[in-house]
Amino acid sequence: MDRALCIHGHFYQPPREDPWLGRILPEGSAAPSIHWNERICRESYAPLARARRQNGEGRIAELVNCYSLMSFNAGPTLMSWMARSAPDTYARILEADRASLARLGHGNALAQIYHHVIMPLATARDKTLEVRWAVDDFAARFNRAPEGMWLSETAVDTPTLEALAEAGILFTILAPSQAIAVSDDARNWRDVDAGSLDIRQPYAVHLPSGRSIAVFFYHGPLSQAVAFDHLLADGEQFFTRLSSAAGQGLLSLATDGETYGHHFKFGEMALAYVLDQAKSGRDGLTLTNYAAYLAANPPRQYVRIREASAWSCAHGVERWRSDCGCTAGDHGGSYNQRWRAPLRNALNLLKSRLDAHYDVTAAPLFNDAEKALVAYGGVLAGTVTTEAFENVHMAPKTSPAGRGTAWKLLSMQAWGLASFASCAWFFDEISRLEPVNALTFALRAAELARTTGMADPEAEVTAVLAEAVSNEPAMGTGRDIWDNLAKPRRETPKSLITQALITLALENRLPAGGHDATVVWPGVDVAIRLEDATGQTTSGAASILYRLETAADVFALTYTPATVADPFQGCASIQPATGGPEEGFNFQAVGLPVNKRQALADIFTRYAEALFFANNLAQAAIARSLVTERQEAQNTVNLAPLLLPLWPGLIWHEVFELPLPEKRRELLHLFLKQTGRDSPVKAALEARLAAETARLISRPDPDWQLLARLIKHAADLDLHPDWWAAQNALWERRPFTGSARELATALGFAV
Numbered sequence: 001m002d003r004a005l006c007i008h009g010h011f012y013q014p015p016r017e018d019p020w021l022g023r024i025l026p027e028g029s030a031a032p033s034i035h036w037n038e039r040i041c042r043e044s045y046a047p048l049a050r051a052r053r054q055n056g057e058g059r060i061a062e063l064v065n066c067y068s069l070m071s072f073n074a075g076p077t078l079m080s081w082m083a084r085s086a087p088d089t090y091a092r093i094l095e096a097d098r099a100s101l102a103r104l105g106h107g108n109a110l111a112q113i114y115h116h117v118i119m120p121l122a123t124a125r126d127k128t129l130e131v132r133w134a135v136d137d138f139a140a141r142f143n144r145a146p147e148g149m150w151l152s153e154t155a156v157d158t159p160t161l162e163a164l165a166e167a168g169i170l171f172t173i174l175a176p177s178q179a180i181a182v183s184d185d186a187r188n189w190r191d192v193d194a195g196s197l198d199i200r201q202p203y204a205v206h207l208p209s210g211r212s213i214a215v216f217f218y219h220g221p222l223s224q225a226v227a228f229d230h231l232l233a234d235g236e237q238f239f240t241r242l243s244s245a246a247g248q249g250l251l252s253l254a255t256d257g258e259t260y261g262h263h264f265k266f267g268e269m270a271l272a273y274v275l276d277q278a279k280s281g282r283d284g285l286t287l288t289n290y291a292a293y294l295a296a297n298p299p300r301q302y303v304r305i306r307e308a309s310a311w312s313c314a315h316g317v318e319r320w321r322s323d324c325g326c327t328a329g330d331h332g333g334s335y336n337q338r339w340r341a342p343l344r345n346a347l348n349l350l351k352s353r354l355d356a357h358y359d360v361t362a363a364p365l366f367n368d369a370e371k372a373l374v375a376y377g378g379v380l381a382g383t384v385t386t387e388a389f390e391n392v393h394m395a396p397k398t399s400p401a402g403r404g405t406a407w408k409l410l411s412m413q414a415w416g417l418a419s420f421a422s423c424a425w426f427f428d429e430i431s432r433l434e435p436v437n438a439l440t441f442a443l444r445a446a447e448l449a450r451t452t453g454m455a456d457p458e459a460e461v462t463a464v465l466a467e468a469v470s471n472e473p474a475m476g477t478g479r480d481i482w483d484n485l486a487k488p489r490r491e492t493p494k495s496l497i498t499q500a501l502i503t504l505a506l507e508n509r510l511p512a513g514g515h516d517a518t519v520v521w522p523g524v525d526v527a528i529r530l531e532d533a534t535g536q537t538t539s540g541a542a543s544i545l546y547r548l549e550t551a552a553d554v555f556a557l558t559y560t561p562a563t564v565a566d567p568f569q570g571c572a573s574i575q576p577a578t579g580g581p582e583e584g585f586n587f588q589a590v591g592l593p594v595n596k597r598q599a600l601a602d603i604f605t606r607y608a609e610a611l612f613f614a615n616n617l618a619q620a621a622i623a624r625s626l627v628t629e630r631q632e633a634q635n636t637v638n639l640a641p642l643l644l645p646l647w648p649g650l651i652w653h654e655v656f657e658l659p660l661p662e663k664r665r666e667l668l669h670l671f672l673k674q675t676g677r678d679s680p681v682k683a684a685l686e687a688r689l690a691a692e693t694a695r696l697i698s699r700p701d702p703d704w705q706l707l708a709r710l711i712k713h714a715a716d717l718d719l720h721p722d723w724w725a726a727q728n729a730l731w732e733r734r735p736f737t738g739s740a741r742e743l744a745t746a747l748g749f750a751v
Contacts, residue, residue, distance in 0.1 A: 011257035020491035022523020049092035051272035067096030106291035111146035133377030200249025203303035235273030620649025704739030
């Protein structure tokens with residue numbers, strides 16, 4: 001491997017899930033997508049799994065799974081969402097690691113610090129948990145132990161490397177500025193900097209424990225050029241730059257995965273071109289990954305790292321605890337970051353209280369509370385069942401109530417750690433989504449601590465948050481943000497039952513006659529049982545079961561639905577099955593925050609859309625058959641404006657059905673094109689056409705002629721669906737033979 005090349009992609013999204021529902025709620029800044037995970041997955045993660053490589057005529061020659069040819073890490077907080085919500089892309093990532101393992105003997109995938117915390121700022125226990133939980137998550141997904149691990153922001157110190165090595169991690173990746181000295185024998189050292197360090201070889205770091213770990217250093221200028229110098233604008237230019245920089249040893253780049261497609265549209269195509277050229281051996285390059293290179297080239301030199309340093313902060317790790325001046329530049333330097341220190345101090349204070357509470361309260365519940373906390377990573381990863389965990393780790397005589405407390409304590413620790421995800425400090429304003437999420441996770445951790453017997457820490461925590469002054473005067477301080485933005489997100493039995501009843505009503509799923517219906521979120525299930533109504537009011541029961549907890553909270557329920565169109569005009573009363581006062585409430589007074597109200601609106605929108613298209617298609621089939629032939633001077637059916645609501649259904653049938661006679665088709669097309677040009681449902685119709693086309697292509701015996709005609713008819717009607725999913729489905733059916741060739745040509749493939 002004289003001229004070896006490795007391009008690494010760091011794929012990460014912070015924990016965004018509501019800590020009660022376990023679901024990512026609408027994020028307005030991500031429009032037109034529902035939230036940022038969804039948007040960046042469509043713009044970056046999914047295209048990288050099926051990147052278009054074009055020929056000289058601009059037609060698609062190949063769909064490249066870039067993950068199979070590049071080194072990458074994808075953190076647990078992203079992968080857990082992707083497994084639920086983007087299963088095709090998730091499967092392609094796992095498949096890519098298997099393919100690289102078969103090709104190189106070592107997989108392309110690296111693990112990543114679990115919650116993307118800044119490791120030098122974490123306690124010793126939290127360092128261990130972030131590493132061990134990440135190892136468990138990686139092994140569950142990729143069916144192998146990780147060889148390397150990506151450090152959040154490449155933030156490193158010696159205790160962090162000790163935690164990696166202790167967990168069996170062989171190497172990590174750092175920026176060249178994080179090396180301060182190298183040695184041939186670990187005794188005689190010479191100083192280096194980013195300019196003088198030889199990055200083309202791995203180095204060994206000897207640790208105080210006697211262990212050792214390898215470190216790779218990426219090429220700083222080229223990695224920066226990918227992100228900031230438009231190197232992705234031209235694949236050939238990108239490859240030429242890489243080839244000219246390569247020499248004896250390993251040339252590696254470290255890049256943010258979002259760069260490809262999100263920051264630079266079609267950036268994944270430039271990357272696919274480069275990877276394909278390197279794979280072919282052009283210019284003597286050999287495409288590899290870090291683990292394979294390390295196996296063939298063990299470190300011959302040693303390195304000393306810059307303690308408590310990171311790639312994205314010139315001041316060490318101050319970006320995550322002080323007003324050091326490092327920001328994303330969103331406000332041109334007009335904002336200060338003095339809020340960072342009190343935010344860090346408040347969360348540190350809370351975490352210290354949580355840790356002390358765990359140590360005291362968990363001790364009698366577990367055989368070894370520390371080992372149980374480390375082993376909890378297996379439960380989070382889904383490889384250890386709750387029953388198996390209890391059998392191994394919980395004290396034999398622990399009561400059912402004690403077991404419930406134990407699970408809450410473990411969850412408390414997990415949410416406490418989630419509050420330290422690095423994005424909360426990365427930008428320049430405390431009222432941004434990321435710090436608010438961090439405070440929400442802290443709120444959930446504090447709530448779990450209270451329910452397991454800890455004194456309420458809120459007054460202490462918010463006193464420190466009051467020192468964090470927002471750059472937006474209307475937002476006040478961190479305490480105001482806690483009160484006004486984080487606390488309204490908190491779920492209670494009333495709010496959960498409210499959302500469950502409204503959801504069931506909006507989806508026309510309200511049970512009756514003693515039957516059950518359940519609303520399932522990733523983090524909690526709410527089951528509703530209703531008897532037959534006597535008048536407006538219905539009696540029944542509700543149960544709330546949080547994921548990874550063993551016992552549900554059960555309530556007697558009385559429900560009175562809204563008598564008007566607004567579902568928030570309904571009301572209910574609940575009483576704990578274990579005893580206690582009955583509590584009545586109307587849904588409006590529960591005070592759901594705007595993102596949870598929007599989530600309910602989205603539920604109704606999806607249901608209403610399905611009903612709209614179903615009814616519209618049925619009526620449009622009749623309308624299409626009644627179109628008369630065109631007469632002299634006739635441009636439209638006289639009462640055609642009354643058919644406007646049927647426009648989507650008419651389009652659908654015109655695209656999928658056999659053509660009408662020519663004169664009738666001419667009249668219908670004129671009407672459809674004139675009236676559809678500014679239709680507010682055009683985008684939704686195009687999305688449905690694209691999804692149905694992909695579905696038809698994936699059937700065992702596709703009607704290729706219908707599909708080819710469908711593509712042509714859509715274009716004739718001035719419709720331009722995103723055929724991306726249809727192209728993906730067709731690519732899986734290679735080779736293109738017979739009638740499939742016509743469809744492949746219509747979808748832009750070179751055949």
